[in-house]
Amino acid sequence: xxxxxxxxxxxxxxxxxxxxxEDGYGYDVLxxxxxxxxxxxxxxxxxxxxxxxxxxxxxxxxxxPSDEGPHRKYYAINDAGRTVLExxxxxxxxxxxxxxxxxxxxxxxxx
Amino acid sequence: xxxxxxxxxxxxxxxxxxxxxEDGYGYDVLxxxxxxxxxxxxxxxxxxxxxxxxxxxxxxxxxxPSDEGPHRKYYAINDAGRTVLExxxxxxxxxxxxxxxxxxxxxxxxx
DNA sequence: AAAGACTACTGTGGAAAGCAGAGTACTCCG
DNA sequence: CGGAGTACTCTGCTTTCCACAGTAGTCTTT
Numbered sequence: 084x085x086x087x088x089x090x091x092x093x094x095x096x097x098x099x100x101x102x103x104x105e106d107g108y109g110y111d112v113l114x115x116x117x118x119x120x121x122x123x124x125x126x127x128x129x130x131x132x133x134x135x136x137x138x139x140x141x142x143x144x145x146x147x148p149s150d151e152g153p154h155r156k157y158y159a160i161n162d163a164g165r166t167v168l169e170x171x172x173x174x175x176x177x178x179x180x181x182x183x184x185x186x187x188x189x190x191x192x193x194x
Numbered sequence: 195x196x197x198x199x200x201x202x203x204x205x206x207x208x209x210x211x212x213x214x215x216e217d218g219y220g221y222d223v224l225x226x227x228x229x230x231x232x233x234x235x236x237x238x239x240x241x242x243x244x245x246x247x248x249x250x251x252x253x254x255x256x257x258x259p260s261d262e263g264p265h266r267k268y269y270a271i272n273d274a275g276r277t278v279l280e281x282x283x284x285x286x287x288x289x290x291x292x293x294x295x296x297x298x299x300x301x302x303x304x305x
Numbered sequence: 306a307a308a309g310a311c312t313a314c315t316g317t318g319g320a321a322a323g324c325a326g327a328g329t330a331c332t333c334c335g
Numbered sequence: 336c337g338g339a340g341t342a343c344t345c346t347g348c349t350t351t352c353c354a355c356a357g358t359a360g361t362c363t364t365t
Contacts, residue, residue, distance in 0.1 A: 084282040087323055088203025088350070089289050092196055094323075097296045110342050120292030125324045130343065132322090152341040153331045171195040172297055178200050179290055181231030185208045186283055190301045199321070202351055221313050236353045241314065243351090263312040264360045312361075318354095325348085331341080 086123055094132045096171040097121070099141065099164055108147075108155035109133055133158050141167050197234055205243045207282040208232070210252065210275055219258075219266035220244055244269050252278050 101107060101115050113129045136142045141164030148154050160168070183190050212218060212226050224240045247253045252275035259265050271279070294301050 084207065084278075084285040085203055085350085086285065086289060089286075091202040091322055091351085092199025093293060096195065097293060100296045100298075108342075116296070119296050120288065126342090127325075127344090128323045131324085134344090135322090149331085149341085151332065153329095153343070155342070167195075172299070174195040174197065175200075175293065175297065176299070177231065178197060179293075182204060182208065182286065182290075185211050185227070185230050186286065187211075188283070188287070196321085198352055202322085205352080219313075237314090238316090238354075239352050242353085245315090246351090260312085260360085262361065264314070264358090266313070306365100308364085310361100310363080313359085315356100315358080317356085319352105320354105321350100321352090323349090325346105327345085329342100329344080332339100333341105334339085335337095 086121075087125075090121070090124070090128070093175070094124075094128060095136065096168065096175060098129065098132045098136060099160060099168040099171070102142065102158055103160045103165065103168060106157050106159040108157045110155070112158075136164065140164075197232075198236075201232070201235070201239070204286070205235075205239060206247065207279065207286060209240065209243050209247060210271060210279040210282070213253065213269055214271045214276065214279060217268050217270040219268045221266075223269075247275065251275075 097116060097119075098112060101112055101119075107115065109126075109130050112133065113124065113126055116124055116129065133142065137144055137158060141160065142158045143161050144156060144158050146154050146156050180190075182188075208227060208230075209223060212223055212230075218226065220237075220241045223244065224235070224237055227235055227240065244253065248255055248269060252271065253269045254272050255267060255269050257265050257267050290301075293299075
């Protein structure tokens with residue numbers, strides 16, 4: 084099974100969730116996602132997702148110069164993005180439950 | 195969030211899991227998946243997935259005439275398919291855990 | 306018997322999204 | 336000065352789901 088196919092559609096939520104905690108720039112979001120278990124994720128996927136979320140109005144953006152390298156393009160979540168995130172979490176939950184049912188994995192929401 | 199995007203890559207496992215329980219033909223697999231919660235799944239997706247799994251050697255196939263309509267093309271899982279299914283379940287589990295972690299959903303495998 | 310509904314499958318073409326690869330550019334270290 | 340690490344952009348490829356169209360069989364209803 085190809086993990087990159089599984090990411091389709093889910094990357095949006097993952098990126099929104101990560102940015103919701105704290106504003107982030109592309110390279111940083113990439114590191115945070117890799118640390119969370121998406122270790123094979125491609126950089127272009129993250130940059131592309133951030134751009135897409137910015138273009139559809141879920142994120143705002145600002146540039147900050149850096150002493151340790153090139154400038155950083157920060158992204159921050161806004162109200163629209165928070166709404167999308169909440170809806171997406173519900174969708175994900177229902178979807179994951181259906182899969183677990185078919186695979187007969189008994190998972191429960193613990194908290 | 196678009197459910198059809200979430201299906202990418204996962205449909206393979208879902209179909210394998212459904213067919214593993216009992217041999218099935220396309221229209222029937224479609225109904226079983228819809229009953230499991232994938233109520234918006236397109237028929238062409240299921241037929242396409244069955245064809246793909248057959249071509250890559252995970253399923254075998256045989257035709258059975260029917261009294262209630264056109265003939266039925268049954269698919270059965272084989273050893274290769276079972277191996278793919280087991281590997282895919284592991285991949286799914288790891289993937290879903292990563293998502294849950296990022297979304298801060300505390301799920302646990304109960305049994 | 307014609308019309309419609311349900312069953313059952315095939316094939317084509319389109320769209321979305323992840324990703325590889327190439328390119329740009331800045332900083333720091335040896 | 337060259338290499339490594341950081342940081343981003345852009346183009347084009349690939350996979351996969353799906354809408355749509357078409358074929359074809361059975362059964363019910365009018």
